Amino acid sequence: MAWVPMLRAQDAATEERFNRLAGQIEDMRSNQEALGRRLDAIAHEIESLRGKLDKPSGNFATEEDLKALAESVKEIDRKRLEDYEKIRTELKNLGRSLATSAPAAPRKSAQASVSSGSDNSPSASSEKTTATDKGFEYQVKKGDNLSLIVKAYQDNNIKVTMDQILKANPGLKPEKLRVGQKIFIPAPPS
Numbered sequence: 001m002a003w004v005p006m007l008r009a010q011d012a013a014t015e016e017r018f019n020r021l022a023g024q025i026e027d028m029r030s031n032q033e034a035l036g037r038r039l040d041a042i043a044h045e046i047e048s049l050r051g052k053l054d055k056p057s058g059n060f061a062t063e064e065d066l067k068a069l070a071e072s073v074k075e076i077d078r079k080r081l082e083d084y085e086k087i088r089t090e091l092k093n094l095g096r097s098l099a100t101s102a103p104a105a106p107r108k109s110a111q112a113s114v115s116s117g118s119d120n121s122p123s124a125s126s127e128k129t130t131a132t133d134k135g136f137e138y139q140v141k142k143g144d145n146l147s148l149i150v151k152a153y154q155d156n157n158i159k160v161t162m163d164q165i166l167k168a169n170p171g172l173k174p175e176k177l178r179v180g181q182k183i184f185i186p187a188p189p190s
Contacts, residue, residue, distance in 0.1 A: 135168065135186040146174040149183070159188040 061069070136158075138149060146162055153160050166172055168186040177183075 135184055138183045138185050140177050140179055140181040140183060142179050144177060144179075146177065149185070153185060158185070160185055 136153075140149075146165065150160060150162050150165065162174070164186050165183065166174070168184045172183065
């Protein structure tokens with residue numbers, strides 16, 4: 001029976017090894033469970049990041065927003081062109097109306113512009129009307145001569161000649177016009 005204590009000693013050593021192995025297995029299971037939880041957390045985080053990548057951050061327009069904007073711009077442009085055409089038509093009608101309805105004499109009154117294109121040319125700003133049916137009063141400016149004055153009035157559809165001005169202004173000498181001198185411009189016969 002000497003071998004009984006030896007068996008008990010072996011049993012105790014085996015049991016201790018068994019307990020140590022069981023402890024290591026338990027540690028491995030705990031580590032495996034911890035790794036599984038970490039993998040689950042990482043997988044969840046990856047899914048969250050994928051979701052964020054699919055949705056742009058900030059204030060970005062969607063494709064539908066861009067299409068709606070493009071349609072709005074087209075509509076605004078179409079209305080702008082319609083308005084342009086309406087304005088153009090109204091201006092043409094107004095021009096025709098003014099051309100046909102304005103009588104010749106009032107249009108050529110002292111308010112009508114008379115200009116030959118130069119700064120020294122006759123203009124209505126210095127004219128004074130004595131009788132709209134009979135003619136206009138013109139004040140001579142620096143650089144004026146009788147032919148320039150006649151041309152300026154003719155350019156504005158007031159058909160007057162140098163002879164008519166000379167007859168309407170007895171004693172007028174075309175070569176001796178003075179700045180500030182007033183000349184009567186006769187209205188053309190109707």
